[in-house]
Amino acid sequence: MTDAVLKPSETSASGLPLTALGVGALLVVAFGVLPLVGGEYLFDAILTPFLALALAGLGLNILTGYTGQVSLGSSAFMAVGAYAAYNLSLRLPGLPFLLDILLAGVVAAAVGLVFGLPSLRLRGFYLAVSTLAAQFFVQWVFNKFGWFSNGSASGVITVPPLTIAGVALDGSVGRYLFSLSVVTLVTLLVWRITRSATGRSLIAVRDHETAARVIGVPVLRVKLFAFGLSSFVIGVAGVLWAFAYLRTIEPAGFNLDRSFQILFIVIIGGLASIRGAFLGAGLIVVFPLVLARLGEALLGGLFDSGVLEMSQRIVLGLLIIGFLIAEPAGLSALLDRALLNRGWRRLTARARP
């Protein structure tokens, strides 16, 4: 399924300086400007969840976009990351929180490896179904065993306020900046990997497993690596989700809906594309808010909120389908083309006297 003509947009060498400039500018705005001008709503309702979901999308993209292994269990790994970080900070209070995050990612990676084992025998649809096992199993464990939630009813936990090296970051801006820093770092890591020989092997396994084996790609190891790395990244996203965004979480919040949401992010944004995860997450977070505002403004008096929410979902679903028919390679490809067109026009304009 993923071996359609998917081009990892990052490999287009021509746009590199432009991309570097764009990323630089974005970082300056995100770190330097937004914290000064943004309000609480912007951070709490839009940017922080956007960052966490974008990171989760990035994690899934490693597995599905780059390596071609479909997974429907993403939110399970978010949950593992979140609950692991919670338990680490609760039970090993001496550890710095940054180390908790790292270890939570490692725990998620370990769980991901276990649920990645079927990928050595199964592929496509069958693998997708077997990743559902992760989804249901993890949710069940956190519901069933009170130890993970420190004995709280139905697994609900409230995380301690965010403090890094003695600095309290529990305000809106602090949690946003913290998320932004983590996402920036992890994205840098993923970017390095996708550009390396290992990144090439991921795509080789996705595009032609047999040929990959023949040229000496250790296919089984590469698949497990993809599961591990992907779960690590998604686990860290789960930590952000719990500690920076919601702060009170329950296992039910990490359900199949959330896994599908992350899959949508990857598909809409563009498979095998780093910026695709961000574009997709942006759309998934912002669009419902816009729709909700619109719906309320236009029809608020006529229907109750349940009907409005349902129709929002329908509209969103239809838009996704429509968009994917028009642009199967996702937002990332759309952006590529837009940039290419602009660059082309500028060039031709300059060429003319």
Add this chain to the structure above:
Amino acid sequence: MERAFPQGPLSRWQAGEGRGGGNRSPNHVIGATPMPAAALAPSPDTPAALAVERVSLSFGGVVALSEVDLSVAPGEIRAIIGPNGAGKSSLLNVVSGLYKPDQGRVWLSGHSFAQTPTDRLAHLGVARTFQNLALFKGLSVLDNVASGLTHSLRAGVLAQIVGSPLARREKRAVEERAEEAIAFFHLDSYRDRPVGGLPYGVQKRVELARALIARPHLLLLDEPMAGMTLTEKRELTGYIRAVRDRHNTTIVLIEHDIGVVMGLSDRIAVLDYGRRIADGTPEEIRNNQTVIDAYLGVAHDLEAGEGI
């Protein structure tokens, strides 16, 4: 392995080094006489580069190979011909370990295998191309070609992430080699394009470049010229001969174009219904009555150089 990661440039491809490189033009026209095969026939003192021993393979009721023997001398261009479904691709798949034969063994560089370990194929100095293109569609031409050196990389993931000296050295060496292979196959203008959308003939060349960048001792080609124009075939024939002449690479070639086969190969094995019905020099095959009856049809087809 015995072949450490190559640090030097690829210039061996340009220098006329290797057995008999001096007196043979790489741009031989199709149909020219190859060097006498007697010199290449396996002898007891030179071990074969590849030997297949009484290999049988069946799929359900279909017998794909039946007690097939094949020996390929070092530096030889060995063709396998036969009608559709004769078992040619199955034989290459057995050699590369993608199929496990029901019985028989494969000898590769001094080791004998009941099933060739595909994962170690590249380490054994074997590279291959596939009958149907087997490229990594999402990767650029450069990355596809570079991936042919994957087996030789030593730097781990962490080293690659932080860019350790070893990782950087390997990356540079791989890029250099890939650039040279790209130049050799005239792929420069496609270098950064994803291979998915490129013309068929170009993709065939990319696949050959990916196989050759590892400088294999043994190269297995499954219909490398299928679907090519006459010009493209002529060009590719030149490449294949140049590779053998310059590096003494042993080449096993499946090809339907009899003109190409007769001009390029030192020896030809003929398969029919999974059995080897003939084996010999182009001259011997041309005049073999069994082969003519089973495969070649009337003799004048040979002169026409048409595909069968």
